[in-house]
Amino acid sequence: MADAAAKQAAKKNSAEGIRWNLQDLYLGIDDPCIERDLKGCRSECEAFEKQYRGLIKSGSIQPAQLKQALVDLEKILETLSKLGSFVGLLTAVDNLNNEYRKLEDRIDQLGVEIQNRLTFFDLEWLELEDSVAEKLAADPALENYAHYLISSRRYKPYTKSEPEELILNQKSLTARTAWINLFDEFLASLKYDFEYEGEKQTLTQPALLSLVYDADRNKRRAAQECLYAELSSHQLILTNVFNALAQDHGLNDQIRKYGSPMASRHLANEVSPEVVDRMMEVVEANYPIAHRYYKLKSKLLGLEKMATYDQYAPVVTKMPSCEYQEGKKTVLAAFRKFHRTMEDIASRFFDDDWIDAEVRAGKRGGAFSAGTVPSVHPYILLNWTEKLRDVSTMAHELGHGIHQYLSREQSYLNFHHPLTVAETASVFAEFLTFDYVMETETDPEVRLGLICSKVEDAFATVFRQNVLTRFEWSAHTARREAKLSSEQICQFWWDANHALYGESVEMLPMYKWGWSYIPHFIHTPFYCYAYVFGELLVLSLYRMYKEEGESFVPKYLQLLKSGCSEAPEVLLKKVGADITDAEFWQKGLDMLDSLVRQAESLAEQHGGKK
Numbered sequence: 001m002a003d004a005a006a007k008q009a010a011k012k013n014s015a016e017g018i019r020w021n022l023q024d025l026y027l028g029i030d031d032p033c034i035e036r037d038l039k040g041c042r043s044e045c046e047a048f049e050k051q052y053r054g055l056i057k058s059g060s061i062q063p064a065q066l067k068q069a070l071v072d073l074e075k076i077l078e079t080l081s082k083l084g085s086f087v088g089l090l091t092a093v094d095n096l097n098n099e100y101r102k103l104e105d106r107i108d109q110l111g112v113e114i115q116n117r118l119t120f121f122d123l124e125w126l127e128l129e130d131s132v133a134e135k136l137a138a139d140p141a142l143e144n145y146a147h148y149l150i151s152s153r154r155y156k157p158y159t160k161s162e163p164e165e166l167i168l169n170q171k172s173l174t175a176r177t178a179w180i181n182l183f184d185e186f187l188a189s190l191k192y193d194f195e196y197e198g199e200k201q202t203l204t205q206p207a208l209l210s211l212v213y214d215a216d217r218n219k220r221r222a223a224q225e226c227l228y229a230e231l232s233s234h235q236l237i238l239t240n241v242f243n244a245l246a247q248d249h250g251l252n253d254q255i256r257k258y259g260s261p262m263a264s265r266h267l268a269n270e271v272s273p274e275v276v277d278r279m280m281e282v283v284e285a286n287y288p289i290a291h292r293y294y295k296l297k298s299k300l301l302g303l304e305k306m307a308t309y310d311q312y313a314p315v316v317t318k319m320p321s322c323e324y325q326e327g328k329k330t331v332l333a334a335f336r337k338f339h340r341t342m343e344d345i346a347s348r349f350f351d352d353d354w355i356d357a358e359v360r361a362g363k364r365g366g367a368f369s370a371g372t373v374p375s376v377h378p379y380i381l382l383n384w385t386e387k388l389r390d391v392s393t394m395a396h397e398l399g400h401g402i403h404q405y406l407s408r409e410q411s412y413l414n415f416h417h418p419l420t421v422a423e424t425a426s427v428f429a430e431f432l433t434f435d436y437v438m439e440t441e442t443d444p445e446v447r448l449g450l451i452c453s454k455v456e457d458a459f460a461t462v463f464r465q466n467v468l469t470r471f472e473w474s475a476h477t478a479r480r481e482a483k484l485s486s487e488q489i490c491q492f493w494w495d496a497n498h499a500l501y502g503e504s505v506e507m508l509p510m511y512k513w514g515w516s517y518i519p520h521f522i523h524t525p526f527y528c529y530a531y532v533f534g535e536l537l538v539l540s541l542y543r544m545y546k547e548e549g550e551s552f553v554p555k556y557l558q559l560l561k562s563g564c565s566e567a568p569e570v571l572l573k574k575v576g577a578d579i580t581d582a583e584f585w586q587k588g589l590d591m592l593d594s595l596v597r598q599a600e601s602l603a604e605q606h607g608g609k610k
């Protein structure tokens with residue numbers, strides 16, 4: 001007994017030894033199947049080109065032939081993806097291993113080679129007349145691929161001729177790509193001299209940003225001031241990068257004839273501009289929910305009025321810890337309450353070693369679920385740190401994992417999910433777990449802590465990302481007219497934020513520099529609204545589940561099985577969710593409202609100590 005206790009004490013991490021077994025992909029780095037697949041991929045690709053080049057363009061391809069071509073194409077892509085997944089997972093837990101890096105390089109190169117070789121196929125398909133393409137896609141032989149074939153043609157009106165595309169592609173290396181690289185490398189090189197209570201430290205940006213969760217208010221404020229002071233001293237570079245990329249975006253829109261600055265993103269997301277506009281308007285009409293919460297949080301922190309640097313301040317400082325096995329038990333029980341299938345699939349991740357949860361040197365941080373390929377199964381990476389928060393991360397990644405697992409019913413081209421619905425199952429799983437924990441947790445202080453962090457996470461994805469999108473909209477619209485000064489960009493940022501924070505949250509004057517380090521603005525303009533979309537979608541679906549009970553379950557599981565076999569709007573309609581209707585988005589915000597209400601009443605009962 002004493003021995004066991006001593007052993008337990010020596011075991012720092014309750015997830016020690018929880019490592020994945022990748023043998024379902026390959027037996028190891030020396031597995032001869034790796035060479036076989038690398039070679040096979042290349043030769044199959046050559047054969048594919050020989051067999052199909054010119055055939056689609058000629059218009060003489062038969063439906064059965066086209067189907068065979070797609071099946072062949074999927075085989076090549078799936079093998080390549082299996083190789084890439086394997087080496088990606090190896091490096092994720094051992095990122096200094098040279099052998100893995102070498103193999104990764106070879107696979108990357110093969111990927112580029114294959115991509116170049118196969119481009120003809122997409123281009124020839126785009127070149128077909130609409131009527132011919134539609135007739136082919138409607139043939140019963142191609143049923144499984146109809147959505148893929150039609151939706152891949154949505155770029156046709158915006159695609160230039162092959163030589164023009166080539167020039168655009170090549171020139172982007174010294175334009176867009178160069179600016180992005182400059183931004184990334186410049187921001188990564190910044191060091192922040194943080195001084196607090198006479199102690200000086202030089203911090204990286206992630207270390208500085210992590211101080212927003214600190215319990216000491218003065219420290220949080222000092223950290224925010226330090227961040228913006230450093231960023232504003234580089235305004236020449238940051239303003240120029242932002243301007244150049246916004247102009248590049250505008251030029252592309254002009255060349256390709258996209259109407260609004262957001263049009264190209266909507267097309268990529270397979271969502272109509274009206275849906276996004278409506279969603280954003282509904283979010284803005286609900287900013288008062290945020291104001292109510294900010295008022296509550298100010299009270300809980302004992303403040304007259306909170307400031308932007310108080311948003312993530314802990315409301316409850318002594319949250320309990322949680323061991324890995326306990327986390328597993330909680331998540332499985334929460335899933336079981338929803339449906340046996342969810343628990344059964346999640347159990348396989350634990351029982352068959354599809355999870356790597358141990359924290360160790362050389363392993364990357366954070367968490368993810370890698371879908372790999374339909375013929376294998378997903379793998380999940382976690383870094384278990386004994387915090388209650390880890391339980392919700394575990395639920396999140398298992399949600400992804402179950403989604404990917406169920407989508408294996410689809411063939412490779414229908415297997416991946418578009419950005420806007422990619423987070424559906426993960427956030428839904430988090431909610432199931434949150435509800436379960438709330439039902440079983442009895443300590444009122446812990447309950448309040450849990451609900452506040454749930455509300456704050458949801459705000460960060462719904463309200464904050466909406467603000468970010470509004471800011472981008474103003475900046476890009478103005479950039480189409482003329483170059484923007486730092487002050488102008490700061491003003492757009494200020495206005496978009498003020499709309500949310502209003503009179504409830506104080507913004508330090510320096511807060512106007514908040515736009516200058518956000519990588520999404522640089523890498524993928526208008527990416528952020530997908531977060532709003534995804535989170536609200538889940539909130540609404542969850543609300544539907546609450547209202548409909550068990551009858552919702554099979555529809556939901558069917559949605560997860562559907563992968564991307566149809567457009568998100570169509571798939572969601574089958575669950576009874578009409579994303580074109582403002583009411584649908586309001587449902588999600590009502591859910592947020594009820595969370596805030598719960599926090600308010602809990603605080604009223606137990607949290608008013610301060």
Ligand SMILES: [Zn+2]
Pocket residue numbers: 396400423426
């Ligand atoms: Zn996720």
